[in-house]
Amino acid sequence: MLRVYNTLTRKKEEFQPLEPGAVKMYVCGPTVYSDAHVGHAMSAIVFDIIRRYFEYRGYKVQHVMNFTDVDDKIINRANVLGVDPFALGESLIRDFRLHLDDLHILPATANPRATQTMKEILAMIQGLIDKGYAYAADGDVYFRVTKAADYGKLSGRKLDDMQAGARVEVDQHKEHPMDFALWKAAKPGEPAWDSPWGKGRPGWHIECSAMNLHELGEQIDIHGGGNDLVFPHHENEIAQTESFTGQQFARYWLHNGMLQLGGEKMSKSLGNLITIKDFLAKRDGDVMRMLVLNGSYRAPLTFNDEVLDSAEQGLERIKSGLRPAAPTAAGASPEALSALSTQAKNTQQAFTEAMDDDFNTAGALGHIFDLVRAINTARDAGATGEQLQPAQKTLRELTSVLGLRLAEKTSSGDADKFVDLLVEVRTEMRKQKLWALSDVIRDKLAALGVTIEDSKDSTRWRWG
C-alpha cells in the first residue's frame, strides 16, 4: 500500500487514484526570468523520483509541469537587459530543459505555458465573475476570498489572523485586503492581451488553475511544488479552481522542502543561490540526485561541499556493486550464491516498502547499500559475471527507479587502446618485479585520470 503525506490533511494517507492505474500529477515549474538554481533542481528531482516510482508500481502517469512565462519579474528583467520578454523566457526555458536532461529528469508529459493558455484563463476568470467569486475593478479582476468558505484550508490560515499580521498590501480596488488579482490591467509598454476588462495579463495563480483544467481536467490526483508555494499560490489555486468547478481539485498536495545554503533557504530574493549551470560545471547530475535521495523530500536539505563530497563517494560505492567479476573468477560456492540471491530478493522488497511509505528514499537507499555489499562480497568470493548478473540487474533496476545514471566515466577518442597497452606492459614489469617502474606508470596514469587496481594475478583499470 502506497502512502503519501498530504499537506491538506497533514497526514500520511493511502494513495487512491481517481482512475485505477493512472496518476494525474501537476507540478509547479519555474517563473522564467533568470537562470534556474539548484533549488529548482531539487524540486524537479523530487517529483521525477515520485513519477518514476509510480511508473515502477505500474501506474500510467500524466506529469504536467508548467512554465510561467509572463509576470512582472520577467518584464522588469527584460527591460533591464533590453531584450524582448518573450525571447528572454524562451531562451531560459530552453536552458532549463537542457539542465533537466543533464539531471536525468524525465521530460514531463506536457509543459504548458501561461502565454499559450490565454483563452482558457480568460474563460475561467469570466466564469468566476459569473458565479460571483470575482469582480472587476478598473481593468483589474480580483478573487473574492470571503466568498470561498474554506479559504485557507491548505495552509491552515484564517482570514482574520492574516489581517492581524498587517503585512497585506492596501489597495483601494480590493473589497478585502486578501483578495488577489486574477487579471492585471496593462501598464504602458507591457505585454498585454485583450480581455472583456481591457488590455492586461493574467495574475500568477490563475494560470496554473487554467493550465491544470485544460491539461488534466477538473480533478487531479497530485499537485506538487515547493513548500514555499503553499501560501499563497496553492491556496489561491484551490480557491479559484474549486469555486469554478464546484468540486475538490487535487486529492493530494505534495510539497518538497527547501534547499538550505549556509543555514538559510536558497532563493532568488536572498541572492544566495547556485545556478544549475554552475553546479553541473563541477559535478555530475547524479550527485545532486544522490543528495536529494539521502534525505527526506519534505525536509529542508543541507547543501554544501561536504555533503556533496559525501554524495559523490556514496555514488562510487553503488557503482562498485555494478563492476564486473574478477577476470580470474572461478565461481562462488552454492551457499554464497544463495546468500546473494536472497539478499537481492530482500532488497527489492524492502526497497518497495520504504518507497511505499511516502517515498522514503533514504530508507530505500539504505537497502540498496545492503545489496551492494552482498554483490561485492560474492565477487570477492569468486563469483563469475554470470553469477553476479541477476543481483546486478536488480541493483540496476532499483537505482534506475530512483533515476540514478551511475555511468562510469569514459574517454572520448582512442585513448583506451593506449591505456590498455601501457597496462599490458606494466603487467610484464610486475611479473619481473620492476616495482618502481610499475608504480611510476600507475602514478602517471592516475594523474591522467586512470585508476589502476591490481589484484594478485590480474590488473584492471578505469577512468575516474
Add this chain to the structure above:
RNA sequence: GGCGUCGUGGCCAAGUGGGAAGGCAAGGGUCUGCAAAACCCUGAUCACGGGUUCAAAUCCCGUCGACGCCUCCA
C-alpha cells in the same frame, strides 16, 4: 504576533511505543610487492525538563534552539 516543520554519533540522515538502519569521514584489520578497490571490526545517556506506560528517540505537557510561510519564490 499568527500558522507550520524540525532538533538522532564528527557530517548527511532512516526509524514515530518493545532490536538505534544506511552513507560519508576517522581509526584498526584482511587482501596486495606497495597502493587502490573490496570485505571485516570500532563508536549515540536520540536538544533539555517533567509526565503517561510493564516498556518512550517514538505519545502528552513545558523549556530552549533552528528553519520555513504570512510579500515574489521550487
